[in-house]
Amino acid sequence: MTRASGENAYDFLGEVALGRGPLALTGEAGAGRVCVTLRGPAAQGELRRALGPQLALVETADGLRIEFAAERLREIAGSSSPLARAVAAAALARRAPPREPRILGVVNVTPDSFSDGGDFADPGRAVEHGLALLAEGAHGLDIGGESARPGSQPVDLDEERRRVLPVIRGLARETRALLSVDTTKSRVAAEALDLGAGLINDVSAGRFDPGMFPLAAARGCELALMHMQGTPLDMQLSPTYGDVVAEVAQFLRERAAAAWGAGVAPEKLWIDPGLGFGKRLEHNLALLARLGELRSLGLSLLVGPSRKSFIEHVRVRALGERAGPPPEARERLGGSVAAAVSCALSGAELLRVHDVRVMAEALRVAVAIRDA
Ligand code: HH2
Secondary structure, three states, X not given: OXXXXXXXXXXXXXXXXXXXXXXXXXXXXXXXXXXXXXXXXXXXXHHHHHHOOOOEEEEEOOEEEEEEEHHHHHHHHOOOOHHHHHHHHHHHHOOOOOOOOEEEEEEEOOOOOOOOOOOOOOHXXXXXXXXXXXXXOOOEEEEEOOOOOOOOOOOOHHHHHHHHHHHHHHHHHHOOOEEEEEOOXXXXXXXXHHHOOOEEEEOOOOOOOOOHHHHHHHHOOEEEEEOOOOOOOOOOOOOOOOOHHHHHHHHHHHXXXXXXHOOOOHHHEEEEOOOXXXXXXXXXXXXXXXXXXXXXXXXXXXXXXXXOHHHHHHHHHHHHHHHOOOOOHHHOHHHHHHHHHHHHHOOOOEEEEOOHHXXXXXXXXXXXXXXX
């Protein structure tokens, strides 16, 4: 099916979940009420059964107008009826972005991460680092035990558990902030959730482990789905796209629909374009420049621009011969701030960053200027 990109892109998700003919959903949420107009086959009976009698259904020239109290959104998003979930998703699609994006501080418990490899491989140091990031203004922490840098090899399940679980256990004892586990393995994710994690950050978007979506559905936790072309081993060999933004949006739509089909409520889902994961400089820049298009999927948007190589590639492109030797990834602070501010102004709701204090200050000022 050909789709217009932009405003109505979320309709596609509705269609996938519903498995019906063309159906358009538009929604708006505000003033404590949610209004959704359903165009196409007006399944009044199914809606009444799924949403209950407190529902206002009115036939209008545009289609069937459905109205309910915003406080029911959460319950409706978790309904067993795909149609009810599509209605909730349409409403969620129109949520205004938050005033200021939240910050997910990175805690890499790895010897080999490109950005800070080995700095926090010891669990005690990793917990200390996480608490310091929270004190600097992070709203949550993303704890990972497997590097996803280009060319990296998968880490053995037990090794990843050994790296990540003590850190999550230690942090959960000290803080009630959101703890995210950066893993593609459902076993690691399940144990992290047992210890107090609330978000699974799966850079494979459920492609590497079929157990991931059922786990997230059963536990009712949040789930981040990231785009990657290929695997960390081969993703930078020859990344190729026609229209990178359209293709990333399509991938995320399909993965979100699959997660949804497995029972994950749309309001629990995060989508992430995966900067640097199977992308050349021009792909990363296009995704950043047109990030707002991904918001039309109606799902919360997470982005990880921090310390990524495109920052260095911009420097080399600009300076040419004068660029000199590359600085370490941890020295890409200016570029990280510029990219994070750009993401915030495009409606990102969560930013995965290493340098929390500087980033929190930059985002606060950028948003204050926008809102002045
Ligand atoms: N980037 C990295 C790791 N996890 N998760 C999401 N959702 N989005 C990202 O952009 C993202 C991510 C890579 O950064 P880092 O953790 O610093 O390095 P490494 O993968 O080498 O540990």
